[in-house]
Amino acid sequence: MSHTVYKEYDFKIQPLQPASDILIAELGEAGFESFVEEEHGILAYIQKSEWSSELLNDILILQNKNFDITYTIKDIEQENWNATWEKNFEAIQVDDKCIVRAPFHEKRNVEFDIVIEPKMSFGTGHHETTYMMLRHILENDFSEKSVLDMGSGTGVLAILAALKGAKNIDAIDIDNWCYLNAQENVVRNNCDNINVYEGDVGLLKPKQYDIIMANINRNILLADIPAYAKSLKANGMLFLSGFYRTDLPAITSKCKEFELNFVHEFEKNDWISAFYRFY
Template identity: 30%
Template sequence: MQGKWIEVKVITTSEAVEPISGIFYGLDVKGVAIEDPNDIASREQGPLSWDFADSNIFEYGDKAAVVKGYFSQEEDIEKIIKYIEDKIKELKGLGVNVGDGKVIHMAVFEEDWATSWKKYYKTLKLGKRIVIKPTWEDYDKKDDELIIELDPGMAFGTGTHETTMMCVELLEKYVDGDDVVFDIGTGSGILAITASKLGAKKVVGVDLDEVAVDAAKENVNFNNLDNVEIKCGNLVEVVEGKADIIVANIIADVIVHLTKIVKPFMKNESLFISSGIINDRKEDVLKALEDANFSILEIREMGDWVAIVSKIK
C-alpha cells in the first residue's frame, strides 16, 4: 500500500548525523533514514524501500551526509522546518560541525517504508564472539558465540556502524564477570546488552531520547536479561554509584564534555571507552582527556572513525 509523505532532509556531515537524527526524533516523525559516505552500511538501515543501487549518495558532495525524516501531509511542514533550522543553529553554537546544514523538503511516495528497511538488516558477527541477530531472523549458534537479539527500531545502534563495531570489540576485550558497566547514550541498547552477555555483573544504559530508551528496554527484554537497567535522562541526574567501565558512543563534543563530569562515576582503575569520534576531532578529544588527567591506553581507528580507551591517572 502506497501513501504520500513529506520528506525533510538535512545536508550535513558524518559528525552531525546522530544529533541531527535526534532533532527528527524529537518531532512526530514517521521514520528516519541516513545516507553517509563514511558509513556505507547506513544506506541499508533506513526505513525506505528504495533501490540503493540507484540512490546517488554523493549528490551533495562526497563528504556530505544526509539525514531524512518523513512526515504525514497533515503536519505543519513549515513549522517543522523552522524548528529543525533553529535546532541546527543550536548545534552550531555548541561547536558541532553541521556542514552545509541546509534543510530541503519534498513530497514522496513510499510502500510500507515503516518496516521494509528490515530486509536490509542482516545477522552480523562482531569481534570474536558477538553475533548481532535481528529478532525476525533465524540463526544457528556456533561454538561459544554470544547471540544478541536486536530490533533497533528508530534508535541508533544496529552494529553496522564502525563506531559501534569498535565499542563491541573493546568491550569484548575488557569486560569481566565482576564489572559494573555504564553505557552513556545507549541508543538501541546494543552496547549495554553486549556488556551483559560478556558477563558484566551489572549494566546501566542511559539516553536522553525517550524513543531510544523504549527501544533499548524492548531489546533488553528480547534477550531475557535481568542485570541491565535502562534509564532516561542525563548521566549525572539518573545514575548512582561507580562503574568499572564507562562506554560512550556519542559524538566528539559530548565526549569532551564528559571528560569534565564523568570521574565521580569511575573507580580508581575504571576504564572510559569513548567513540563516535570523527577523525578530524581525534586530537580535540585526546587533548580533553589529557587535560582532565586521563591516561590513554588504546586508540583504534576504523574508516573515518576513532575509539579511545582511557583511565584516570
C-alpha cells in the same frame, strides 16, 4: 509513540564517501534520530515535532562543492519506518564472536548472539562507531564489572556487556524512544541485570562504575568527560566513540585533564573509538 510522525529525508550523494559519514554526523548533531544507509545515499529521520524548514541551514557538507547532494522530504509514520528498516537490515558479525541480528534472522553459532529490533533507535552494529565499541567489549574483561552505557540507543552495548559477565549495568539515553526500545531489547535478550533510564549525564551522581561506554558525538563527549571521570572507579575503563580522527586530539586532551590516560583506539572509515584508563 505509535502515532509519532517523522520527516524522512532521502539524500542522494555523489561520491558517496566520505560525504555520507560526514552528513550522518552533522545530521545527528542537528537532531536527526536514525539513519538507513543505502547504495546511493542515506535515509535520515527526525520527529516532525522537532523539524523546521531551516534545519539544514547549518549542515556544512551540503555546501561543499566537492559533493553532489540532493534530497527529497516526506512525512512517514513510525510503522512505515520499521518496514523500511527491516527491508535494509542485515545481520552484523564482529570478530567471529558476536552476531547482532534482527528477530527475523536465523540464529548463528557464535559465542554472543544478540537480537536487536532498533525501531527509531541508533545502534545496530552497522555504523562504524557501534561496531568498534562492540570490539572493545569483546577484547576486554567485563566479568563482575559495574558498567554504564551512556547514550545507549538500542541498548546493544549494554547487552553485550551483560553477556560478557558484567554484574550490573545502567543504560541511559535522553531520547524517549531509545529508552523504550532499549527496555524491549533488554527483555528480548534476557538481560535482567540491565537498568534502563531516560535522561542525561545528570543521572550519574553519585554512582560509581568500573567501566563507562559513551558512543555519542564530539561536543557532548567533551562536555560530559568531567562527569565520566567523577563516576569512574580507580583503574576504571572509559570507551568513547562517535567522533572522527581529527577530533581525537581534543578528546584525548580533555580526558588527560581528568587523569584519563589514552590506551589505544580503533579506526574505521575515519571514525574513531578510543580506550582510556583512569589512573
